[in-house]
Amino acid sequence: xxxxxxxxxxxxxxxxxxxxxxxxxxxxxxxxxxxxxxxxxxxxxxxxxxxxxxxxxxxxxxxxxxxxxxxxxxxxxxxxxxxxxxxxxxxxxxxxxxxxxxxxxxxxxxxxxxxxxxxxxxxxxxxxxxxxxxxxxxxxxxxxxxxxxxxxxxxxxxxxxxxxxxxxxxxxxxxxxxxxxxxxxxxxxxxxxxxxxxxxxxxxxxxxxxxxxxxxxxxxxxxxxxxxxxxxxxxxxxxxxxxxxxxxxxxxxxxxxxxxxxxxxxxxxxxxxxxxxxxxxxxxxxxxxxxxxxxxxxxxxxxxxxxxxxxxxxxxxxxxxxxxxxxxxxxxxxxxxxxxxxxxxxxxxxxxxxxxxxxxxxxxxxxxxxxxxxxxxxxxxxxxxxxxxxxxxxxxxxxxxxxxxxxxxxxxxxxxxxxxxxxxxxxxxxxxxxxxxxxxxxxxxxxxxxxxxx
Amino acid sequence: xxxxxxxxxxxxxxxxxxxxxxxxxxxxxxxxxxxxxxxxxxxxxxxxxxxxxxxxxxxxxxxxxxxxxxxxxxxxxxxxxxxxxxxxxxxxxxxxxxxxxxxxxxxxxxxxxxxxxxxxxxxxxxxxxxxxxxxxxxxxxxxxxxxxxxxxxxxxxxxxxxxxxxxxxxxxxxxxxxxxxxxxxxxxxxxxxxxxxxxxxxxxxxxxxxxxxxxxxxxxxxxxxxxxxxxxxxxxxxxxxxxxxxxxxxxxxxxxxxxxxxxxxxxxxxxxxxxxxxxxxxxxxxxxxxxxxxxxxxxxxxxxxxxxxxxxxxxxxxxxxxxxxxxxxxxxxxxxxxxxxxxxxxxxxxxxxxxxxxxxxxxxxxxxxxxxxxxxxxxxxxxxxxxxxxxxxxxxxxxxxxxxxxxxxxxxxxxxxxxxxxxxxxxxxxxxxxxxxxxxxxxxxxxxxxxxxx
Numbered sequence: 001x002x003x004x005x006x007x008x009x010x011x012x013x014x015x016x017x018x019x020x021x022x023x024x025x026x027x028x029x030x031x032x033x034x035x036x037x038x039x040x041x042x043x044x045x046x047x048x049x050x051x052x053x054x055x056x057x058x059x060x061x062x063x064x065x066x067x068x069x070x071x072x073x074x075x076x077x078x079x080x081x082x083x084x085x086x087x088x089x090x091x092x093x094x095x096x097x098x099x100x101x102x103x104x105x106x107x108x109x110x111x112x113x114x115x116x117x118x119x120x121x122x123x124x125x126x127x128x129x130x131x132x133x134x135x136x137x138x139x140x141x142x143x144x145x146x147x148x149x150x151x152x153x154x155x156x157x158x159x160x161x162x163x164x165x166x167x168x169x170x171x172x173x174x175x176x177x178x179x180x181x182x183x184x185x186x187x188x189x190x191x192x193x194x195x196x197x198x199x200x201x202x203x204x205x206x207x208x209x210x211x212x213x214x215x216x217x218x219x220x221x222x223x224x225x226x227x228x229x230x231x232x233x234x235x236x237x238x239x240x241x242x243x244x245x246x247x248x249x250x251x252x253x254x255x256x257x258x259x260x261x262x263x264x265x266x267x268x269x270x271x272x273x274x275x276x277x278x279x280x281x282x283x284x285x286x287x288x289x290x291x292x293x294x295x296x297x298x299x300x301x302x303x304x305x306x307x308x309x310x311x312x313x314x315x316x317x318x319x320x321x322x323x324x325x326x327x328x329x330x331x332x333x334x335x336x337x338x339x340x341x342x343x344x345x346x347x348x349x350x351x352x353x354x355x356x357x358x359x360x361x362x363x364x365x366x367x368x369x370x371x372x373x374x375x376x377x378x379x380x381x382x383x384x385x386x387x388x389x390x391x392x393x394x395x396x397x398x399x400x401x402x403x404x405x406x407x408x409x410x411x412x413x414x415x416x417x418x419x420x421x422x423x424x425x426x427x428x429x430x431x432x433x434x435x436x437x438x439x440x441x442x443x444x445x446x447x448x449x450x451x452x453x454x
Numbered sequence: 455x456x457x458x459x460x461x462x463x464x465x466x467x468x469x470x471x472x473x474x475x476x477x478x479x480x481x482x483x484x485x486x487x488x489x490x491x492x493x494x495x496x497x498x499x500x501x502x503x504x505x506x507x508x509x510x511x512x513x514x515x516x517x518x519x520x521x522x523x524x525x526x527x528x529x530x531x532x533x534x535x536x537x538x539x540x541x542x543x544x545x546x547x548x549x550x551x552x553x554x555x556x557x558x559x560x561x562x563x564x565x566x567x568x569x570x571x572x573x574x575x576x577x578x579x580x581x582x583x584x585x586x587x588x589x590x591x592x593x594x595x596x597x598x599x600x601x602x603x604x605x606x607x608x609x610x611x612x613x614x615x616x617x618x619x620x621x622x623x624x625x626x627x628x629x630x631x632x633x634x635x636x637x638x639x640x641x642x643x644x645x646x647x648x649x650x651x652x653x654x655x656x657x658x659x660x661x662x663x664x665x666x667x668x669x670x671x672x673x674x675x676x677x678x679x680x681x682x683x684x685x686x687x688x689x690x691x692x693x694x695x696x697x698x699x700x701x702x703x704x705x706x707x708x709x710x711x712x713x714x715x716x717x718x719x720x721x722x723x724x725x726x727x728x729x730x731x732x733x734x735x736x737x738x739x740x741x742x743x744x745x746x747x748x749x750x751x752x753x754x755x756x757x758x759x760x761x762x763x764x765x766x767x768x769x770x771x772x773x774x775x776x777x778x779x780x781x782x783x784x785x786x787x788x789x790x791x792x793x794x795x796x797x798x799x800x801x802x803x804x805x806x807x808x809x810x811x812x813x814x815x816x817x818x819x820x821x822x823x824x825x826x827x828x829x830x831x832x833x834x835x836x837x838x839x840x841x842x843x844x845x846x847x848x849x850x851x852x853x854x855x856x857x858x859x860x861x862x863x864x865x866x867x868x869x870x871x872x873x874x875x876x877x878x879x880x881x882x883x884x885x886x887x888x889x890x891x892x893x894x895x896x897x898x899x900x901x902x903x904x905x906x907x908x
Contacts, residue, residue, distance in 0.1 A: 002463055002528075003463060003525075003528035003529060004463065004528065006460050009456055009457060009458065071457075072831075074456075074457035074458065075457060075540075075830065075831045075832075076831070086529075086603075104558070105831075106831030106832065106833075108870065145831055148828045149540075149831075167873070167874075167877065168622075168870070168871075168873040168874075171873040171874070171876050171877045171880070172833065172870075172873060174876070174877075174880055175824055175827045175828075175833055175873075175876050176827060176828060177828055370629055373629045373630060374602045374629075374630060374631055376529065377526075377529045377530070377559075377560030377599055377603075378529075378560065379560075379626065379629055414870075416562065416622070416626075416868075416870035416871055417622075417870055417871075417873070419621070419622040419625040419626060419629075419871070420621075420622075420625070422625050422628070422629050423621065423625045423628075426625070426628055426629075
């Protein structure tokens with residue numbers, strides 16, 4: 001049986017797919033937190049190149065991928081689709097399991113799909129430097145690589161605690177030529193203010209965002225980049241799902257369910273939106289299932305309302321499923337899933353019942369990750385184990401019901417630079433997390449007062 | 455231009471290629487160190503399954519790859535061949551540069567090509583457990599993965615200093631289900647003897663080998679496995695070069711020079727031997743160039759004579775280019791290249807002028823590695839940077855001479871779990887190494903007394 005399905009480079013999709021075109025209810029606009037009025041392109045211009053702002057608000061169904069971006073994509077794209085024959089055998093399941101593997105990219109995750117596109121549009125508009133924040137480091141690594149391709153300087157503010165705990169990620173960024181600063185840093189007013197109060201601050205993504213934004217707005221040729229949540233970021237990831245559909249065609253198959261972990265939403269959107277197009281336009285009926293960690297369950301326990309995208313409250317108000325921008329998720333190793341909200345597009349689709357969500361505990365996820373490593377030979381990133389755990393649930397259900405079922409999941413990255421997480425798991429240092437409902441209630445009460453009047 | 459050349463799984467070679475069949479001078483036999491008589495299969499039977507011993511002494515040109523092994527190979531094989539368009543552009547060279555990328559394997563290097571084969575033959579002969587040693591951890595990881603595929607227990611003795619310095623490698627082995635012990639350990643007589651003298655011993659590959667061998671010979675269903683040097687190990691790697699030839703055919707190209715780093719010889723042999731077959735049998739004239747570290751230059755400064763394969767002197771005497779089995783190479787990060795001798799097959803071929811060798815300093819190699827990461831998006835293992843540095847030399851030479859030239863090299867692994875090496879390089883902690891000629895003279899004098907009488 002064929003294990004891997006590759007596409008030729010000439011079969012690589014030529015356009016990104018924009019789900020907005022097919023959404024029955026269009027996403028609500030982001031709001032200015034003071035005026036509660038919709039934010040216009042001019043508000044975003046200091047941060048992003050105009051072409052990305054246009055994509056952010058576009059309702060065109062297909063947006064062409066520039067040739068220069070496609071050339072760089074060829075380093076790792078089209079990415080392989082695998083039949084998980086080893087896992088199927090281990091589970092003794094009648095289900096057919098496929099996974100799209102994004103770990104073959106330069107940074108080892110799906111993030112370069114948007115990083116390269118963003119770096120390209122910045123380059124076209126004369127940008128010399130891009131600033132960003134990074135937590136666990138996946139996004140910072142991807143942007144560092146992308147900037148190196150276009151000769152753009154890259155400056156990364158890395159949350160202090162991750163900077164200290166995950167030195168390999170920092171070194172990877174340095175290797176691609178980026179400057180990496182632990183955040184809070186003394187390079188910005190925002191950083192200095194925090195350090196003034198607490199010189200030992202371990203930082204947060206919110207602080208790092210404000211440092212990166214502060215550096216970007218100071219200079220016309222410096223811009224800022226974000227690795228998830230925004231519409232244009234999700235757009236760039238849709239190449240994943242489009243390739244998967246073609247690859248499954250070659251395999252003569254089509255999924256009953258598509259599974260992916262959801263942090264901000266770009267990984268999930270990347271594989272799910274092209275299948276959702278099939279549901280909405282081509283009469284298909286595939287279940288689209290986002291998996292979130294039980295310790296940060298915005299989709300299954302959060303509420304749909306306007307909230308800030310960042311902890312510090314610098315962004316516009318975004319309509320999304322949220323646990324409140326002050327919610328502090330437990331320090332699970334799946335750093336990419338520790339985000340209080342879900343992207344506007346994913347949130348609207350969940351509200352409209354077009355996608356589903358489930359929350360899983362981390363011990364089940366790591367157990368699944370080890371099974372996958374042994375049976376498939378690929379050690380998954382902690383984020384990716386959430387998808388795998390749900391796949392195993394579905395495959396076991398199929399076995400119980402004695403029916404064939406085709407499962408596709410997005411294996412968003414490898415775990416080579418996250419091995420400490422596995423060690424903590426083996427040593428029994430990890431626990432499951434009871435979600436703090438009281439904390440949630442408090443956080444959401446605060447946000448309720450910020451909602452625009454109906 | 456096409457960036458990657460893939461083969462279909464159905465195009466995967468069905469046989470390994472055995473260079474012995476085509477060597478004008480056959481390799482000299484290994485000798486019993488006491489009797490100086492050739493070692494027979496029965497001497498190796500306590501350590502290896504009979505099928506591998508047969509391969510070790512075979513002169514058959516092609517040996518069939520079992521279907522079960524090919525099935526597991528499909529997890530990552532055929533591996534991709536890349537055109538290094540980014541590096542070519544960065545160097546502004548008229549040379550065409552191709553690289554065969556073995557980093558896509560489960561352990562991130564070429565090692566699983568032989569690990570899977572060895573685990574398979576052990577399984578067929580009823581072996582329940584395989585012991586081995588590992589230094590930096592590449593080999594131990596590969597064997598751990600391979601054993602997991604066949605349900606064989608795997609026990610790895612990891613040199614203490616690496617065990618402490620490279621925890622990620624140890625955790626990877628654990629994830630694939632292996633038991634990993636720092637060596638010297640108190641599990642063996644050999645280990646206990648060392649610890650008795652020096653409880654803080656940082657270990658050595660020689661000690662780890664003796665621990666693994668001691669555990670293997672105690673039990674009929676336990677065997678031992680080695681990751682390089684031996685003929686059957688080199689044999690299994692020849693799938694690399696065979697695939698490369700097919701892939702270059704699809705690209706309509708053929709190399710003028712094939713380059714690979716050489717530690718024990720399996721990586722070099724893997725890509726070079728099938729091209730050497732073309733030289734010897736098909737009238738081709740491709741230069742085959744092994745790259746070794748200047749700090750461990752057995753090929754360019756060692757002598758061809760009989761020596762032990764290990765530091766402790768447990769192995770048969772092998773005819774090879776050696777710096778003396780007591781030679782202690784500098785602690786460079788390219789751990790896989792820190793071996794005092796070259797495999798019997800590579801040594802005989804070098805002696806006969808059928809392959810070439812060059813020694814490079816590590817600063818040049820890391821500089822090359824960083825260039826490669828930025829231009830090609832793949833961070834190379836420290837071992838692999840040795841090949842890249844030589845590629846850059848050849849490409850710059852081609853530019854100077856203004857002539858086209860086709861260069862192929864074996865990119866034997868990625869550097870995701872070796873990032874500390876890059877950090878040390880960036881922080882200026884690494885130096886070049888002047889090779890100690892006096893030390894060499896002393897080591898070789900000792901060995902001269904062990905040679906069989908002519």
